[in-house]
Amino acid sequence: MPVTWVSARQQVLVRLRLLKMLRAAGPLPVGGLVMVTIVESLSPAAAAAALGLLVGRLVAALGEGAGGLGALTLPAAALVGVMLVGNLIDSAKEPLHYLVAFRLDGAYRSELSRRVSTGRTIAALERPSVQGHVELARADPRNWTERTPGAGAVALVVMVGRALTLASTSVVLAVCAWWLVPLLVLPAIAVQWLSSRDIDRWFVLWRGGQTEYHRRRVWSDANLDAGPAKEVRIFGLGEHVVRRQLHHTREQYAPVWAHQRASLTRHWLLAPMVVGPLAAAMVSAAYLAAAGRVSLAAGTAAISASAVIYRTFWGDPRDVLGAVSALNASDRLREALDVPPASVPPEASDAADASYASATSAGPGRTAQRVGTAQRVGTEPQDRTVRFEEVSFTYPGSDRAVIDRLDLEIRPGELLAVVGLNGAGKSTLVKLLAGLYEPTGGRITYDGADIRDIGLDRWRRHLSVVFQDFVRYHLSVADNVALGSARVPPDRHAVEAAGLAAGLDAVVDRLPLGWDTPLARTRRGGVDLSGGQWQQVGLARALYAMRTGARVLVLDEPTAHLDVQTEFEVFDRLATYRGDAAVVLISHRLSTVRQADRIVLIDRGRVTESGSHAQLMAADGVYANLFNIQAERFRQGYNDCAEDGEIS
The missing domain is CATH 3.40.50.300 (P-loop containing nucleotide triphosphate hydrolases)
Structure with a gap:
């Protein structure tokens, strides 16, 4: 469901949820993020006030002669201090934003992986609609519409900071004249709202072209990947593949380009909404100061603050839109997948046996045989x-x-x-x-x-299963075998014994690093195996599971x-x-x-x-x-x- 199609209440709730997710980043990074945001948000108003005070003192000092120059020390130091703090904040905020987003995204992806990997069955995962949810929910950006929850949460904090900037600069304006606040703030909010709607519409159009995007990726992969590239050359498909790529690219981008052309026109129409109030506010503040109706310091501060109002953007709404889309897809994925409670660790086998026995004896319609099984609490099954x-x-x-x-x-x-x-x-x-x-x-x-x-x-x-299409992990031979029983610590002796039983030992003897050889040509010192040799790896994996409890x-x-x-x-x-x-x-x-x-x-x-x-x-x-x-x-x-x- 596109972001613009959900109710305003849902949008507020999902944004609050993004902010709550900040807890996963840890108290110190989040505290640092909040502090940096607050200081950065108040700096423009503080700089405007310090500049106004400095100009006022400077004019007064010129009238008093050389003896009045000492009064410039404090406002000059204040202005330099504000500028210095601003520079320090600029150098610190990007690493801090990255750290918070990185930690939050790590926690989010871990939970998403657990949800997908621990679903009771794979039936839901085989549905195309669910795969679409997985692709959006995984928050692995491949284009500008795909943003992570971490980026969205940080962007929301920045937006709150921009609101604080707007409020603090409004106070500076009000010191000069209260009516300067609505004169500047209302058009600024209107321009921001219209721009956000434009980006929102652009976002939806881009997302609407995802089908064409995936089709383009099919042809792009066929032309660039090593496997399909063989047939592309043998069958002379190069030009055909390029034409298909171009076709799907045009189909994907056509509505986006049309919207962008219209958007450029609308942006020119917004210019008067910015230039008119800004010019009126600056001229009015200068006139009030020149006429002596307000102090020179207040007039100068108001002129500086006027420019800040229109430089204060609410942050990139695409960060929030992309993050909201990922969370919405995650919610739909949760509904589609049958995820059980956190699994019982292997060490708690006695408790698991008791739970197993209790489950078999509970509920209507249980047979006498199952009730009998339930009485063997904490024991291994009999037959x-x-x-x-x-x-x-x-x-x-x-x-x-x-x-x-x-x-x-x-x-x-x-x-x-x-x-x-x-x-x-x-x-x-x-x-x-x-x-x-x-x-x-x-x-x-x-x-x-x-x-x-x-x-x-x-x-x-x-249970241990070797499927027809078992996974060929880009790991060492030993690790590939040991994955047959990942719930227990790796046992190299059992790995080699399973390899011997599967006939894999003869293959390992020919490998450059023996059991430690990576099974991927893309890894240093790695090799690839034939289909039959890989099947022996799969068999060894299953036999290893048997040796460790299956x-x-x-x-x-x-x-x-x-x-x-x-x-x-x-x-x-x-x-x-x-x-x-x-x-x-x-x-x-x-x-x-x-x-x-x-x-x-x-x-x-x-x-x-x-x-x-x-x-x-x-x-x-x-x-x-x-x-x-x-x-x-x-x-x-x-x-x-x-x-x-x-x-x-």
């Missing part, structure tokens, strides 16, 4: 079996169930393979198991308790970039090292899943076949047919391993 009980899931905006009343058991110590055609619901099943989506029907239990009642944060401590390991297409021999070796190690943890393997390679203890086939969101490889082949169903097709392709020499180069 650690995960059960999908009549689970269904439908994506928002769709009427087709991706998972449809699915029943499935994942038993401790078992290697379970989940197979099925593309679109059968395998990856969705993984996200449901991880609590990234919530079932639209049925429930998922662990040791008889609904994982939602256990608490998703606590449940995820028992009870359920899920591998979603973990070996698509590995050749068949390497894949076989990886799963042979996995079978050896899994211990009593449950391992769920999702793979399109049926030659590999034949090693599993149990294989389930997902079709249209349900388990349609279940058993060992031998049992399913004997049943001669869909699984047997798919296996025979893949086996025939393999005999013909087909290799479905997608490699993209290895390190040298």
Whole structure:
């Protein structure tokens, strides 16, 4: 919602909220900011008064001769002191403004990151509207309309200081003649208000072009980024990309340029509102002093203060408008995301167990099995079996169930393979198991308790997942692996043991800095890995999580970039090292899943076949047919391993 579309009351409330946020910057920086603002705000009036007093004493001294020059010492010193303080304030305020804004923005972004990263599910984050809120709320300026809450809060303090400047200079004017105050102040306020409205309108027009801005960025990135730049050159897309950039640039800026042309005309029309009252005030003050109706000091001070009135701008309203937009987006993000209370730290495991037990026994409709689980307060779950009980899931905006009343058991110590055609619901099943989506029907239990009642944060401590698109962090190999269990202190021995189990040790031996080699060519001494090598890093990350407490390991297409021999070796190690943890393997390679203890086939969101490889082949169903097709392709020499180069 654009800033100008909200009510005046909402605008006042959000500005008060910005001021309250200053507490995050700390008492000393904020106190310094307030003191500097007050001194800076009073300096113009003090300088005008000191100048008036000096001129008055100077004229008097000239009439008295050389003996009267001593009376100039005090007003001259006062004027020099005011000017010196003003210079000191100018040199100190910018670093102070930066410090306050930096601290406030740091606290704001930390809270925003916590809100986004601790939402119960990722369903809301996948909506384009929510991504738009995230982009605005993150307050990471990429153009002049995007300002941070810190900049907005500092700008509001500056605006309060400008009001103090206006009030103090009005007092100086009133000493000369009271009617000079409305003569100058009312037009000045009108000019400021009209200018602010103009900037506000400009702001809204610029924000209205964000769609064209994003489209332009797509083409700009395609032309400049290393990845797309290859195809741009190979396919001869250079000129086409440039034309698309120019087109979207014109579409974005056309209304802004039109408004700016009209704005320049309006600014010329505002000139009489400034020049007329200012000239009238200065002439009037000079006349009153010359006629002896006011002192020369008062007249001089009034003339100096008159110029200050029109040099006193309220601060850049764009800072406040941009900050208000970020806060409004943050509020909408809070409404869209299901953020739980602050998570329980790992050290408080006993309290978490008690909370888990209490949750499973509370509320209507709880089964006797779950009540029984609740009685084991403070103990580890007994059978650690995960059960999908009549689970269904439908994506928002769709009427087709991706998972449809699915029943499935994942038993401790078992290697379970989940197979099925593309679109059968395998990856969705993984996200449901991880609590990234919530079932639209049925429930998922662990040791008889609904994982939602256990608490998703606590449940995820028992779980480790390697997704198809796992994140490739620009960190060292060891750090990439240790991120598999960030809740516990890094354990280098466990990292290396997990790497050995994943077959990563052979890759590490070839790296220039071994486990400390950064996995990014942009880092000093860094390298990039092939797709298969990265998958071994991902596997090591999951195995590290198992070694540090995870009870359920899920591998979603973990070996698509590995050749068949390497894949076989990886799963042979996995079978050896899994211990009593449950391992769920999702793979399109049926030659590999034949090693599993149990294989389930997902079709249209349900388990349609279940058993060992031998049992399913004997049943001669869909699984047997798919296996025979893949086996025939393999005999013909087909290799479905997608490699993209290895390190040298």
